[in-house]
Amino acid sequence: MRLDLARIRAAREVIDPVFLDTPLYRCEALEPVLGCAVSIKLETANPVRSFKGRGTEVVASRLAGPVVCASAGNLGQALAWSGRGRGLDVTVVASRHATAAKLERIRALGARLELVDGDHELARERAATIARRDGSRLVEDSLDLETCEGAATIGLELVDATPTFDAVLLALGGGALATGVGHVVRSGAPGTEVICVQPAGAPAMTRSWHARRVVTTGPTATIADGVAGRRPIPEVLADLLVVADNAVLVTEASIITGMRLLLEHAGLVAEPSAALGIAAILEDRDRFAGRHVVTVVCGGNVDLSAYRDWVR
Amino acid sequence: MRLDLARIRAAREVIDPVFLDTPLYRCEALEPVLGCAVSIKLETANPVRSFKGRGTEVVASRLAGPVVCASAGNLGQALAWSGRGRGLDVTVVASRHATAAKLERIRALGARLELVDGDHELARERAATIARRDGSRLVEDSLDLETCEGAATIGLELVDATPTFDAVLLALGGGALATGVGHVVRSGAPGTEVICVQPAGAPAMTRSWHARRVVTTGPTATIADGVAGRRPIPEVLADLLVVADNAVLVTEASIITGMRLLLEHAGLVAEPSAALGIAAILEDRDRFAGRHVVTVVCGGNVDLSAYRDWVR
Known part of the structure; x- marks a missing residue:
């Protein structure tokens, strides 16, 4: 445990x-x-x-550099909110088929939004690639x-x-x-x-x-x-x-x-x-x-x- | 003041x-x-x-006997809730034209509901009459x-x-x-x-x-x-x-x-x-x-x- x-x-x-x-x-x-x-x-x-702000607050409180996550929308929105408050550079990878209202809020909160032509698992792979490329912290929902x-x-x-x-x-x-x-x-x-x-x-x-x-x-x-x-x-x-x-x-x-x-x-x-x-x-x-x-x-x-x- | x-x-x-x-x-x-x-x-x-529970809690905390109010619905629902928790006998007078969802909740909370064929001012008069007749505490929203x-x-x-x-x-x-x-x-x-x-x-x-x-x-x-x-x-x-x-x-x-x-x-x-x-x-x-x-x-x-x- x-x-x-x-x-x-x-x-x-x-x-x-x-x-x-x-x-x-x-x-x-x-x-x-x-x-x-x-x-x-x-x-x-x-x-x-959504409840996701509770987790992203904990993540962001321990970070100083850029951060990236894959999200169906709620984690991305919450990470964008928590990251903005602490001056962090936030990237969210989401499926192009994600709920439009969630994607719109992620953009409005100032995060970089990258859309993938596939489902959430593809977004997870893409986020991992971005993290390796940019040296960003990869936030993996539930694993982290x-x-x-x-x-x-x-x-x-x-x-x-x-x-x-x-x-x-x-x-x-x-x-x-x-x-x-x-x-x-x-x-x-x-x-x-x-x-x-x-x-x-x-x-x-x-x-x-x-x-x-x-x-x-x-x-x-x-x-x-x-x-x-x-x-x-x-x-x-x-x-x-x-x-x-x-x-x-x-x-x-x-x-x-x-x-x-x-x-x-x-x-x-x-x-x-x-x-x-x-x-x-x-x-x-x-x-x-x-x-x-x-x-x-x-x-x-x-x-x-x-x-x-x-x-x- | x-x-x-x-x-x-x-x-x-x-x-x-x-x-x-x-x-x-x-x-x-x-x-x-x-x-x-x-x-x-x-x-x-x-x-x-609604916010009305804040007020009816104060009212009910100071009462031991029956209580009556006129309400467009929210005060009545809140008084019914607060009164029930303290074992008070609650009567609510409302206009027959009040929001049906509010009236239904007042009944479900165990209050006596009396409907009048008129507007809120008529309900106020009727509530005052009931209070005099029964010796109930009359709760007058905003006056009390x-x-x-x-x-x-x-x-x-x-x-x-x-x-x-x-x-x-x-x-x-x-x-x-x-x-x-x-x-x-x-x-x-x-x-x-x-x-x-x-x-x-x-x-x-x-x-x-x-x-x-x-x-x-x-x-x-x-x-x-x-x-x-x-x-x-x-x-x-x-x-x-x-x-x-x-x-x-x-x-x-x-x-x-x-x-x-x-x-x-x-x-x-x-x-x-x-x-x-x-x-x-x-x-x-x-x-x-x-x-x-x-x-x-x-x-x-x-x-x-x-x-x-x-x-x-």
Whole structure:
């Protein structure tokens, strides 16, 4: 296990407070629909509209030179924000098919944006090439401990809450959120089940968790761009095997229903990845019936035209 | 001036923390459209989706018996929430034309809901009658100091922020938010302009502020149900005359554009009253150009079908 509570507490000290102590509240309006008590941990009400600022603040606080990352958009936006505040030269490599609203914000925050004709895995390769060429620090989401430790500070805020939760539902992509929050919850609230949720259209990490070894997949097919990887990182899988009680897959239809429920009953604009927890409840109501579940609404960056179609 | 900083600090101590220390952040994505620096103070990410919980917590903390209020919906929902937590018997009187989503939440929170065939002023009269008949405590929004002091705790959080703001834009209805926050800002950040914003279709308090005496109006005509009063309360006007630098009216079209901009560029579902600040910037760009403005997004309870039409 690469994660360590003392380091996570230290990470919290270098994160801009605008990303910390985010809203955490019961959302009773969702409960008749979902059949269980539901609390929301809201990570969208900040300058980059996702939880990724927690990690990029930790990365940037330890850097003086140029930095590069591959991103589906949220990490890039957060790194651009954190880097700008510290005068760092930031390059973001993204797929040309990434959410336009995210790409636009990366540019507006002054980062250099490089687009690749391919998916996130190709962007990762290109970012590594740039780092070697320019001598930049390569930030690898979920592999780099700072990204996990930043995400893990959400866990500190969850385990401080009363009452405690029966289960925490976490979006699973590269694994920084799931391993980071999972580790803190496992340590600080051992009675709380840690459940990771991934789209059935991008199941690599979930399959790997069940197989207890890295399983890669072919091209992903999901609207949840923030969690659409094909090649799990072995070190992250090892941590996930320690902290997760389960990893489940959900359909695109449930993700869309989850987004719609969050809008209708909670007044929240969630991006697809942020609706994975609600989707998991929808797909297994019996499992959660009568329990108190908390889910991290981890991002709210959507292209409004696509979003309107989803929640129509 | 009825408001007092020591009492406001004491009020903060009895408010459930779920309503306190709400997100406050620069929203740069709005800035190219608005031509000034804009920060958001977000009061929608809590169990009642508006700032009113701050005031009803203060009210309920001092009560043991039944309580009644007239409400366009947000005060009633908040009072139902605060009363339920303390085992109080809560009655809410609302207009039959109030936002259906708000009425549904009041019922779901276990309050008795009484509907009147008329506007908010008729609901106020009916609530007073019920209070006399039943010996209940009548909560009068903006007249009762607890409602102003609760709202004023937002001001404590604003004046603690760095950097300071050039102007704070506040929705103006009965006046609790404007006088409460205005008083704290006037005391703690004297360089910050306090600007109140009301719909042109419900201009009674704004006209009263300019006339320096109570001016009542005929029926209101605005979608901003949360601020649609016709008969300003003299004591509240007296406070507003002390704390406000200006009071302005905005059109329904600007309110709708404000809601759309908050959705498109900030990912926030704001009810019409919560978009008044953005509307004021839209109507007087020159006044705010290059300055740093903060606006309180004070509520997010909308009927989704109406909301969809507005932001289409």
